[in-house]
Amino acid sequence: MKKSRYLLLLVAMLALALLVAGCGGAKETPKAAGGDTIKIGFLGGLTGGHAHYGIETLKGMQMAVDDINSAGGVNGKKLEIVEGDHGSNSSEAANVTQKLITQKVSAIVGDPTTGITKSAAQICQPAKMVLLSAGAVGPGVVEIGDYIYRDTLLDAVAAPAVTKYLAEELKWEKVALVTTTGLSYSEGLTGIFKPALAKYGMEIVAEQSIMEKDTNFSAQVTSLRQKQFDGVIFTGYYTEGALFMKEMRKQGLNQVMAGGDGLLGKELYELGENAVQGSMVYAGFAVDSQTAAGKTKEFIEKYKAGNNNALPDMFPAQGYDAVMLLADAMKVANSNDPTVYKDKLAQTKDWKGVTGTITFDEKREPIKSPVYLQEVKGQEFVVKSVISIDK
Amino acid sequence: MEAIISLLTNPYYIQVVTMMGIFLIAALGLHLITGVTGQFSFGHAAFLSIGAYCSALMSIHLHTPFILNMLAGGLMAALWGVILGFPSLRLTGDYLGITTLGFGEIVRVVFINMKITGGAGGLAGIPRETNILLVYIVVALSIWGIYRIQNSRFGRALVAIREDEIAAESMGINPLLYKIKGFALGTFFAGVSGALFAHLMQYLNPADFGFARSFEILNYVVLGGLGSIPGAILGTAVLSLAPEFLRFVKEYRMMIYGALMVLMMIFRPYGLLGGVDFVQLYKRLKSRRKAGPTLPGNMP
Amino acid sequence: MMMRCEILTLALGRSRLILIFYRYSCSKCFYDSCRPGGALKAIGGRCMFWQQFWQQLVNGVTLGSTYALIALGYTMVYGIIQLINFAHGEVYMIGAFTGLIMVTVYKVNFIIAILAAMLVCVPLAILMERIAYRPLRKSTRLAPLISALGVSIFLQTLVTLIKGGPNPLAFPQVIQDTVYVLGPVRFSTVQVLILVMASLLMVFLQFTVKYTKIGKAMRATSEDYEAASLMGINVNRVVSFTFAVGAALAGAGGVLVGMYFNSIHPFMGVSVGLKAFCAAVLGGIGSIPGAMLGGIFLGIAEVMGVAAGFDTYKEAIAFGLLIIVLLFKPTGLLGLPIQRKV
Incomplete structure (x- = not known):
């Protein structure tokens, strides 16, 4: 009985000490700062x-x-x-x-x-x-x-510029659009790409959805096999992107993919190896x-x-x-x-x-220029094109 | 004196103490479910989120007064408590625990997939209605309410179920009915707490209400001392402030937090105030009678 | 007939699971809809569907056997000391990281990597039991649970600190990934490996529990802890052994999952651990065949659920299934009914 009450006292004192120490610690900081x-x-x-x-x-x-x-x-x-x-x-x-x-x-x-x-x-x-x-x-x-x-770099600024490049420089006409459902980044980016693709006259011949952390994309790729298209617009993250491209190569499809900075990460080529060679990623920053x-x-x-x-x-x-x-x-x-x-x-x-x-801009949203379109070459990202944004 | 005033008006302390009060209300709800009735609930955060989203959506779309929204949030959580409790409170012990944990995860996934809640992007634009005064009025009401419940005929029935369900049943208590009532009351407090949380943060994201949050609240109740209201208060105070005080150890913070959980359990397995009954302690102090504190026999 | 079928198939959309039943009830019109211009063209038609089904089944069993490997650890520990070892998922995570270090730093063969992971996980789990659970064995039910959560947070943070951040690491390809085609199904080498390794380990475990002395001691302890200790069984040793076996399986599971999913991170044990625990409860916690059955059942359900179009609800499938099963069989598929002692 005695022992437990002492222990209780000890714990209470410990709690109090923590409280005082915490308050004290936080109080000192503004004083030390000065002007x-x-x-x-x-x-x-x-x-x-x-x-x-x-x-x-x-x-x-x-x-x-x-x-x-x-x-x-x-x-x-x-x-x-x-x-x-x-x-x-x-x-x-x-x-x-x-x-x-x-x-x-x-x-x-x-x-x-x-x-x-x-x-x-x-x-x-x-x-x-x-x-x-x-x-x-x-x-x-x-x-x-x-x-x-x-x-x-906002996707609303970058994605249309990249789409324009794909249409005018690379002459893409038909694309397959792959979205990671449930991922708000991917769904948002798809929503930006769709009107941009329509604006620059590209046709979406197939739309597929995948899941984050999914690893088996055979069903989606098999249905892509029946279509003719110039490239894949992939709006998800690098892990799924790499595995998706691997499955495409496995099934004999040779198109490359293009996507946002969600794909930018060394995991893309580490996981994707040969399958992601030539795939394009845009970002506001390039380390080339x-x-x-x-x-x-x-x-x-x-x-x-x-x-x-x-x-x-x-x-x-x-x-x-x-x-x-x-x-x-x-x-x-x-x-x-x-x-x-x-x-x-x-x-x-x-x-x-x-x-x-x-x-x-007038809404205080940043307009950043240029957009670096990078492509996977070997084990690194190499700048393919520097696209400047007109305000 | 000046120092004390600046301490009281410092928005950071107000924020931390307000947040503590909000979680205290949720912890008191769980105290009723786990501490008093002895039922495991590993999905308490789900009820917080139901209350939070319900009240936030009412504020945004219906513009009804906050007190009404708060109560509606609580009632909505209690309603779901009954819906979940009715089938699952037949289960016992760990099975009930895992069912509530599963319910919590399902609720989170449903909120991610719903359009009206803003999905994974979260719900923004909730008006700020919560302030420290309101929170502590609700805290005081909750403590008073829980104390009254605990010491009523109903509360004693709940304790009887905790101690021995079969004996309680033979005394004419319908365990399922009482457990559901207790569960609904506990989830009501969670819903109210969620409503206050929503209107303090002004932004809700389903990721905030995962099972990690549920276990955090469970920690408050268990580490403080299961079955005691002062225990729940002390547990919440210590543990919700601990991450703030441990800030100086930087990246080792969560490691120490985890180690502390283990150590606390080893040295005080019944919680900080486990088995300490303040009313008895007070009486004993008055009469100077010497007798050992009674540990609750069949505590889960 | 044709009309109704078209509307139905359209309404079902991608729900292939439902189509299984549908095909039996109306096989002719299903065939019709497969023809050019049919509503199902988008998903590839009937042959495509069956190929899909078998393929998904194989994928589900592969995923399920990794769940089963981890679920065994939960179920054995629970069977003996009625503790939900929430830190078990972290053992699996550490197994995966050990495997990664072995294959990247020491460039060893994957079999050695798996053995190394098992070797690291075993002392870790024994230590964990000694420090965090043994002192609490006689206390309340919730105390060891909280202690387990503490261990889990501790290990996650420790690995994050050592690794220098929580972002996922790529698990390199350690074996040549060839695809074997068996009828309509394609197996990858990793899938075959997971299935073989998991079945071998499970057979080995069954053998240990059924025919060895320590296995008998384990069964006796789980039957009645007190009586077993009175019969001269060193219960503490049995508990340590149980933790060790569970950890070895989880460590192996970690490396296999790393190889299968190609990416590992310090928080990977959380969701897999919870799902594996679900699998253990689903099969009837405390029962070893139950954990295997529950794991595989859960794997198939998850994969089929995603294939049927509930992909955004993937995380909830396991728990939804669990709640439904528990409501009808309160102690899981193979669990014994709880006896209420008066």
Whole structure:
């Protein structure tokens, strides 16, 4: 009896100690900050299911901060990143967003996923905090309010341009369209491709749907065998894309596929091997060291130097651009107050970053140019064409 | 003094404490099902999501007052609790657990496939109605309500079912009927909690209500001390704040969280406040009578 | 007749499963609709349909036997100490990662990779039992469950940390993938391998449980824990052995699934683990043939469900089936009825 009550007391004290430690820890941070640094919040998952996106985005942001600080900072102040890891959990993301705001950051970069960006935006907008997502591509993000931005290549901009290229340069006339049902990215992209294909006079001779994490596509490919078409438009992710192409080769079909940045990943050629040779993927960022120039080339070299020669994907590049974009807007406005510089941010026009040129249109949606159409050659992606977007 | 005021007005703390209150309401519901009635439920998050989506859709499309939507969310969850409970509460122990887990997954997949819920893209544009005051009023009402239920004739019947179903049956209690009633009440609280969650987050995604969330709520109740209201409160407070306090260990956070779960169970298998009855403790303190606390005999 | 048939086939759309029954009830009009211009042309006609059916059946059995391998671990542990070992899925995940390391870093043959995965998983599971479950064996039912969840979170995070992120890794092709054609069905080498390995392991397990001394001890312990220990059986050893056998099977399953699906990630054990657990309950938890039957049944149901057009509900098929079966047979297909002791 005595023992259990002592244990209880111990546990209660432990809980209290944790509480005090937690409150104390959080209280100190704003004091230490002072007024001579500009804090940029990072919102993303460094743990949990989306950790890859978060870790990579943060790497890019850190590179940008280092570059800016070594060049003298912004408005005479150094930049500093405040990390907010939400463990890929959206209710925790709300807490973290709120915490970043109380830590008096000047802007929040993140989240790399559309869903969490939307829930964070609901908090940032009323708190008058600029949220710049380096990764959200889904609909309904910037509509939340005038403090919400993103710097990603939107499929609504890129897919029609790529379709035009396929029709005019590659002379595709008939295509098969493959959608991953239940995957909102894929269904959305299919919805963008359909009118674009119609606009440039391409005929959809077959429409097939597959499932995410499915591995057996023989049924879908068998029914494609009865059709004549020039290529496959594939709107899903790389794993399914690679396996789908493998099944096509197995059944003697030799067409190549074209798709969005969901296909961009080394897994595409690692899994697909010979079957994906010549397949095309578009993205707002390409790591082809032959065609990369200026800022992009510098960025790739720096990233490789810091990461055992690994090549960056689009997440660190978008993270890098996000911080640079914010820094430039703060410089122009000569202020790091979100209510002041957000107007300058909205006026961004022909801004050059490592992922190309960014202009915010009147709805504050990014129009990015160029689109890199890349093709699989051997064990890498090689830029096939650089398609510039007319505004 | 100044520090305390800034602590009380800090939006981050308000957010965290509000979220804690919301999950506390859900945990109290599960306390009634698992702690009091002794029935396993591994699908509590499903009822949260039913309440959340129901109230959010009412707010968006019908523009009815929030209190009404909240109650409707709770009632909708309770309705589904009855629909699920009627056939499945005949099952016992782990079989009931796995059935509720399955129900939870089915609900999640259905929400992903429904058009009106926005599918996998999520439901945005829910008005913000939840605030800390409202949440803690509901928390207070819930604690009072659960306490009253527990100490009523009905509550004692539920405890009797937990302790020995056959004995309870021979005392004239219809176990199925009582279990369904208990389940419906517990899911009602989950639905209310979901409604508050929806109107705090203003954005809903079916991925938030997977079985991980269900087990999280179960953890609150079990680690706090199964069968005790203060236990459920302490468990929720400690565990919902733990991820925030463990933030400094960064990427090791979830590892430590997992290890803590194991250690807590090994050292306090009945939960932090398991077997501690505050009313008895208080009486004993007054009368200075020495007697060991009674551990509930047949706790699941 | 023709009219009605056309409308029906149109209405059914891609629901090939329903068409099976339909074909028996109205074989002539089904044939008609297969002819050029028929409503079924889009999915390839009758011959196509039967080919599809057998093909899907083979795919279902392959998937199901991987579920069965994992389900055996759940069912054996449950049979002996009535614990749902929620961390079992993580054992399978670690098996898959061990296999990947073996084939990519040490460039070994897949048989050795499978053996290595089994060798890593066995001590892991024994350790897990010692630390997280044994101290809780006499406590409430929920305590070891929570402890198992803790272990599961711990292992997932550990692997994510070691690997440096949760994104999936490609599992390289370790065997020449040739396609064998048997009548209407195409088997790939990996499929044959999975079927052969799974059946071998299951036969071996049945043999162990039926004819060896430790197997008898296992059966005795699952029959009555207390009585077995009174009869001089070292119950702790039996429990450790059970965990070890389950882990070995899950480790092998992990490598086989890695080879089949070509991609593995730290959270892969969660959904497969839950489905395998479903399979174990479906077959009657505690029963070894039940786990095999349940696994294969679930695999077929899932594949057929997807083929019939319920692809977006794939994740729910297993659980829906489970609930339906439990409502009619509350202890699963091969489970013994629960005796209510008064």
